[in-house]
Amino acid sequence: MNTLTISPSPHVHSGDSVKKNMYWVIIALLPALAASFFYFGIGAIIVTLTAVLSCVIFEFLISKYILKTEPTIGDGSAALTGLLLAFNLPTYLPIWIIIIGSLVAIGIAKMSFGGLGNNPFNPALVGRVFLLISFPVQMTMWPTPILSRFHYFGLTPEIIDATTGATPLAIMKEGVSSGIAHAELMHRLPSLTELFMGIKGGSAGESAAAALLLGVAILLYKRVITWHIPVSVVGSIIVFTGLLHLYDVESYAGPAFHLLTGGVMLGAFFMATDYVTSPMAPKGMIIFGVGVGVITILIRVFGSFPEGISFAILIMNGFTPLIDKYIRPKRFGEVNKPIKA
Amino acid sequence: MNIVLITILSLAFLGVLAGLILYFVAQKFKVFEDPRIDQVEAELPAANCGGCGFPGCRAFAEAMVKADDISELNCPVGGAETMKAAAAILGKTPSAAPNTVAVLKCNGTCENRPRITKYDGATSCTIASSLFGGETGCSYGCVGLGECVDACKFGAMYMDKETGLPVIIEDKCISCGACVKACPKNIIELRKQGPKNRRIYVACANKDKGAPAKKACATACIACCKCMNECSFGAIIVDKNLAAIDPVKCKMCRKCAPVCPTNAILEMNFPPKKIKVEETLTQETKEGDQK
Amino acid sequence: MLKTFSLGGIHPAENKLSAGKKIVILPIPEQVSVPLAQHIGAPAEALVNKGDVVKVGQLIAASAGFVSSNIHSPVSGKVLKIDDVVDASGYKHRAIIIKTEGDEWDESIDRSPELIQHINTVPHQIVEKLKEAGIVGLGGAAFPSHVKLSLPPGKICDILVINGVECEPYLTSDHQLMMEKSEEIVVGIRILMKALKVEKAVIGIENNKLDAIEKMTALLAEHPEIRVQALKVQYPQGGEKQLIDACIGRQIPSGKLPIEVGAVVQNVGTAFAVYEAVQKNKPLFERVVTVTGKSVKNPSNFLARIGTPMSFLIDAAGGLPTDTSKIIGGGPMMGKALQSAEVPITKGSSGILIMPEELANRKPMQNCIRCAKCVSVCPMGLSPYLLMLATSKTIWDRAEEEKIMDCIECGSCNFTCPSSRPLLDYIRLGKGKVGQIMRSRTK
Incomplete structure (x- = not known):
């Protein structure tokens, strides 16, 4: 007989682990990765590989040589950050910029707070926003799907001219602000089916709503995430844009357009649901989600940027501790039914 | 040139005004504190460890000043010397607790x-x-x-x-x-x-x-x-x-x-x-x- | 639609290896050590001395206070000594050690097998009888039953809830008891109803025990006042608060007892013991114990005398497997890991679970990733992550504010945590400290 082990109850465990959760999110992102490869070809692969590899390497180096702790790259969280970062970048982005983005994401947004679990802001989004502010030209050069498949190396101005275009949101913003008639604008934009399938300009991962929906279905089925955040983000966007659309059909696009363009799907399903930076209580999650949805639309419709979900999520990340402090889960015995005597 | 001058002058004026207000408020709300508390606190090791049973050195210094008989009080960190020095300020007999x-x-x-x-x-x-x-x-x-x-x-x-x-x-x-x-x-x-x-x-x-x-x-x-x-x-x-x-x-x-x-x-x-x-x-x- | 409790809950692998195994009457061991603290409350006071000869069922230790319980000799023989032995708490406590000689029962005990249906005892006599017979809750907590049945003044009980849930994985003792002693249990429930003067009773049984549900339902056809409630399989449904919520939809307010919502909960095992005590005049000195584990040769249900060393039961189930790394008294969710197999069976021992090496150790702890799974599984609607944080940083007022005292220590948070954090370890510690602080405040 071995030495008996004494430990406090419970003596069984669900077998769930950080690793499993992270890898399921990565698996759920694979359909979108495949879609981005289909639309953007070689660029998508290079951007993804660079971001994932550099995130993992940075985490390894920082934890080993600066924090002097056991590197935890095996749990997949660094790879996931890299993947999410890549999904937020245009596929023509030069490698060195991606590496800078990864360094910011892992080094500043994650490891400087103490690594996994301690970061107040979503690392991938911090990396993305940093790049957007630092390299506005490169970061808004959106390759056109399918046309850009075989271009990444040796880009000449001619190729770039021929294979880049504005995102639907940018077209919309531009159009509305220069007073182009609504019908005319609609004509210039891709159809909803095209948007749903991802035939539009945009970053690597946010293209195909269909692939992202498949991914979120996997996550919900495997209970990696709960429905609260995705549903509240999407729901609040539908309600808010729906109201605006009803108020003035000419100047405000409908909910379907807003949902299918930009990073709403990616953000609502994969970035806002990030465990570390979202609230813990179900009610808090809904408040968080509604906040993300409303701020996104405010930025899109009234702000100067065409897309706002990254900013919205980061802003709400900042509110997470506050939400956690005031919104508690529903406690047992709080709603007391009267005794039927 | 004129703008620079106006800026500097108005800021300087604001500064003086704020300073005056602070001065009068400080005078008005002045709390009398036994100066010996500061003196005793200066003698203490400032470790704020709570070993004496008080929440920090300041509280201990206050207790020492307040108490008539300080033989019950002891700073284990500073030991006999610190207690002697602190007691000398207050003119009281320090505790005889051994280290x-x-x-x-x-x-x-x-x-x-x-x-x-x-x-x-x-x-x-x-x-x-x-x-x-x-x-x-x-x-x-x-x-x-x-x-x-x-x-x-x-x-x-x-x-x-x-x-x-x-x-x-x-x-x-x-x-x-x-x-x-x-x-x-x-x-x-x-x-x-x-x-x-x-x-x-x-x-x-x-x-x-x-x-x-x-x-x-x-x-x-x-x-x-x-x-x-x-x-x-x-x-x-x-x-x-x-x-x-x-x-x-x-x-x-x-x-x-x-x-x-x-x-x-x-x-x-x-x-x-x-x-x-x-x-x-x-x-x-x-x-x-x-x- | 099956009912269950409203918040949280988990579904651990059931592993009911000994399900359907007939209850085997265990031979009497050569020596028993009967701990004096087997129940919640004050330890009993020994009435016998070294060298005394005792009979089965003889009172050997008397209740020492209101919340305390009598203890009766489980065997006949001679008192060897009264000494400190290591019990399930992991510390040494007083126990009466008896050397067995024969099996001579006290004459007053009715040992005939026939069922006595008619209850001719009046309510206050029932409570007195249970107190005499040393009946405690047999679900695990071992709370003296007579205390539970003595309602505080001004409180009205209108329903008796019987716990046949057995939500702990592995354990099958209650299930088997319901299958084999169902008639006695029904009489026991009627006795309890009479003692509480209630008109209604409900037996909660989880849906993984369909045979027991059928059997009890069939038996209760002639007793419409007692109802069987089939429940969805969900841990910790056997917790008093969860069971009442699941069976009758009433939630007990924070810090209050079940009587607050007019209910009293008793275990099926207790109902059986009540039957034996009242109808057969037999005090509580034996109980059904499940011996189980993945590496155990014959997982079984035994009827064992209190004080039997666990090793004796394990031997009867095929011996201690060579790869044993952990012996648990009770189920895997709330049971206690034991220091040795020599720990005696007490009134609260519902099972012995043997864990092989690969299942015995915890995984290394990682950072909290704030996944909120502990929050979503907590049956009390607490925030385990926050309670652990408050405890480890010794912020007791925050822990109290976050209702740390509401925790029922079911272990769902530990079970589900992907980072394998010892949430409950810390919460238990915090509960202890906050409890102390709260008590010192009221003084």
């Missing part, structure tokens, strides 16, 4: 006390001891998870990996009592430092009867009372199967330690005896010396 140092009343090293079970839970002595008696057969001794070391704010403790017991570095220990409070087994004692730092104490807390105690740990006090009978000063009392040496009555004659059949009595910082001393004992004393 103390923390000692571990357990010598259940891995060798002396074989492990019979394995603990697998949160690294906390309190949690482990709420669950069971400990990994060894002795449910009174050190749990060995280092909660006392975590509690020590002065770096005066470390866990010896070989013995599995905490070691107190006497030079750094200021006897604040944080470890005493942290220990769920209550086996750390603040003991009189003793002349030339010499101390004799029973390094055991086992209240079991002799046979089970001895079975659990080779150096357990088995309450055989030999030391009590040997002591000519009545300093040793055996109560609840455990011997204890009264540091006040003890004259450091060193007669008790050799008669202990289990070497449960430790002599600290004594020169080695000329008569042959059992090996384990010298080893322990050396370890104490090494710090």
